[in-house]
Amino acid sequence: MKIKLLSIFSLVIFNQAFAQSEKFYATTDTENAKELKAKFPNEIEIVGAAGNQSAIFLSEKAAEFLHHNVITHGPGYVYKSSKEEALSAINKVKKSNKILAFTIDQNAAVNSAIAKVSADNIKAHIQVLENYGTRHHTTAKAQTAVQDLKTKWQGLITAAGRTDVSVRVVNHVGTPMPSLVFTINGTTAPADFIIVGAHMDSITNNTANAPGADDDASGIATITEMIRILLDVNYKPAKTVEFMAFAAEEIGLVGSSEIAQNYALNGKNVVSFVQFDMTNYKGSSKDIYLTTDPYNSNDLNLFLIELMEHYNKTGTHAFTYGNTICNYGCSDHFSWADNGYDAAFPFEASFSQYNPNIHTTTDKLSNMGSSATHAAKFAKLGLEFIIETAKGSVLATSETANNNSVEIYVKDKSLNYRLAKETVESISIVDTSGKQLLESKNLLSFGKIDLNKINKGFYLAVFKTKSGKVITKKFILE
Ligand code: BES
Ligand code: ZN
DSSP states (O other): OHHHHHHHHHHHHHHHHHTTTOOEEEEEEHHHHHHHHHHOTTTEEEEEEETTEEEEEEOHHHHHHHHHHSSSSSOSSEEESSHHHHHHHHHHOOOOOSOOOOOOOOHHHHHHHHTTOOHHHHHHHHHHHHTTSBOOTTSHHHHHHHHHHHHHHHHHHHHHTOSSEEEEEEOOSSOSSOEEEEEEOOSSEEEEEEEEEEEOOOOOSSTTOBOOIIIIIHHHHHHHHHHHHHHHTTOOOSEEEEEEEESOGGGTSHHHHHHHHHHHHTTOEEEEEEEOOOOSOOOSSSSEEEEOOTTSOHHHHHHHHHHHHHHSSSSTTOOOEEEEOOSSOOSTHHHHHHTTOOEEOEESSOGGGSOTTTTSTTOOGGGGTTOOHHHHHHHHHHHHHHHHHSOOOOOOOHHHHHHHTEEEEEETTEEEEEESSOOEEEEEEEETTSOEEEEEESOOSEEEEEOTTSOSEEEEEEEEETTSOEEEEEEEEO
16 A cells, blocks of 8 residues: 555645646645645645635645654645535535434344454455455456355345345446445335445456455455354344445545445435445554544544443454544545545554555455454454444333433533442443543532533533443533
């Protein structure tokens, strides 16, 4: 990836070097834009802002500064060919300013589903995908790989005897390779979509040899394991659940951008989108790293944190999480965010420690320890996400009653809380990256927590009760 990224980047720089004084349009974080404007008032114009994204008109010098001052690699901005394109891009990213109405109350269904995740199934499927030799979007092998995946997914549907589940091939304008979409029709809210994605293509500098085991056979195998289990438990969601295997991600998110744009044009209500791209290389100390790029949904990231706090804190399915940042539209989730949908991208490692073999002929299962135990954690998170978000409004269970036993509201920079039946042991405040910002102990069952030292944003309050329960509540600090 470095090579290609550098080449895209140097192309921009090269073009700019030719026309020294020429400026170009781009979008970037509003914070970045303001910092640049303060440092180089003549090198950048802020032509528009929406949410935390700004449309900018900048010189090569400003671009260079941006590139060297962002946290990791990547240009730090997204190039746009015109002012209109830059403005429309920032206005499309309409970040919702409310908490998604997700709850966690499907303990029995989730626990039985995640217990079925088999790392061996995922491993075997990664090997099958690696064995094509290449899945480069222009090759015949990529076409075969998509057809074979269709057969595999269709076979699972047929074996389950389901008529409310289907697979369709989506042809594209920008690539000869098709994408695949697997749909479980929603029972009571079929117009609401919960979507999970991965990409089917691979890339290296040798079209004929691009095994792409981690990038992204791992993601395809991970979502296929979710599909297998959901059919195995005869899962019938209230909302429509879709799994997508995207074509031609590696050449610029081609498959996903055509599909996401089509969904947006048709006014489809995609409640949330989660991407699985590179799930099987354990490059860092923690397990799952939530990416916190500005186009990602803070709220959805917080919900994924809530899920992991609830289902993966202790016991057989325990794993840890951290946060990282791509700094650019690094995978298909960007296409969904770009069309105004809440999107997230849980990643295999901290960004500085991702699998060094990707985009080379050595991106193989044998270079990931020949097992898929890391990817299995992502399959669990995916199942938790789907089952908890695609449900309809459920009758109050002991869990919801439990969650309702804490009331919170934010006023004058403090968090007011009241627990109905429980005595509180500790309260901690966690940010969208999973970082614990403060913890209070020795509390009464009602009171206030001072939030003056905390910035505006989305947070999770984690209440631990004396009886050992954990109750989480999301809130926004304005
Ligand atoms: N899986 C990578 C993205 C990635 C790599 C994310 C390393 C985090 C760490 C993806 O397939 C990819 O290569 N994306 C392209 C961007 C795309 C717009 C062509 C990239 O990063 O160069
Ligand atoms: Zn990838």
